[in-house]
Amino acid sequence: AAPNLVADTICRTAELGLSIDNAADAGDVTHLYCHPVTVDLSCPGCGQGCRVRDHVERRLTDLPIAGHPSVLHVRVPRLVCGNDDCNVAIFRASIPQAADDRQSVTRRVTRWILQRMATDGMSVKACARGLGIGWKKTCTLALSACRHLTGGDPGRLDHVRVLGRRRAQVEACSRRRH
Structure with a gap:
């Protein structure tokens, strides 16, 4: 998807390595639907290249926007390692610029x-x-x-x-x- 430079600049998602696809206002919470700008396709177990299996949504709390809480809905690829000797089979791609693995906040x-x-x-x-x-x-x-x-x-x-x-x-x- 083409980056939305105005939205990414205003919400400062570019510094997180994310680009906004869509947004929704749910009363007191702003929801931003994003995707990572770059994704590391290498396996954390063996370092070999992987293929995309599907995508999952990762919800991250981010800084308030105009005094209201904001939630980032990041569409993250789930990858499959093709190396039979690797202990890792399926894993979710990391978005280290935005948040640590298993963390719910940016x-x-x-x-x-x-x-x-x-x-x-x-x-x-x-x-x-x-x-x-x-x-x-x-x-x-x-x-x-x-x-x-x-x-x-x-x-x-x-x-x-x-x-x-x-x-x-x-x-x-x-x-x-x-």
Whole structure:
């Protein structure tokens, strides 16, 4: 399919290696139907070239568009390895520029969560609402990113359960300063 340069530029899907085919507005959620611009057709097991068997849809939560959550519906090819000696028979092509395998959010979502919490003072709940995902998933993403950032001391955040402060605590702290 021919790339939709205007839509890809506005929604910044080009930086994910995706191109938009179609879009739908479902009330408070924007759905973008995409395909990968390039696909690696080599087998992860043996490295030989594979053939396309069919396509599957992979749903990824992405950054909010105009203040509403967005979901990418990526049409990913499923491939068949022709090497009889390979342990891998059928597999879904990776889209490493957009998201890790078995991940339900794009790579840039975690960065967005940390920026909103650190810069804008948003709570985990507000970030989750903005993305249209659950509080637990949002907190897990933020904690794993923080653990990655503190790579020199992996045990530093072992007992951390919640990131951020409650509003009442922030207000109490500001009253004590005055």
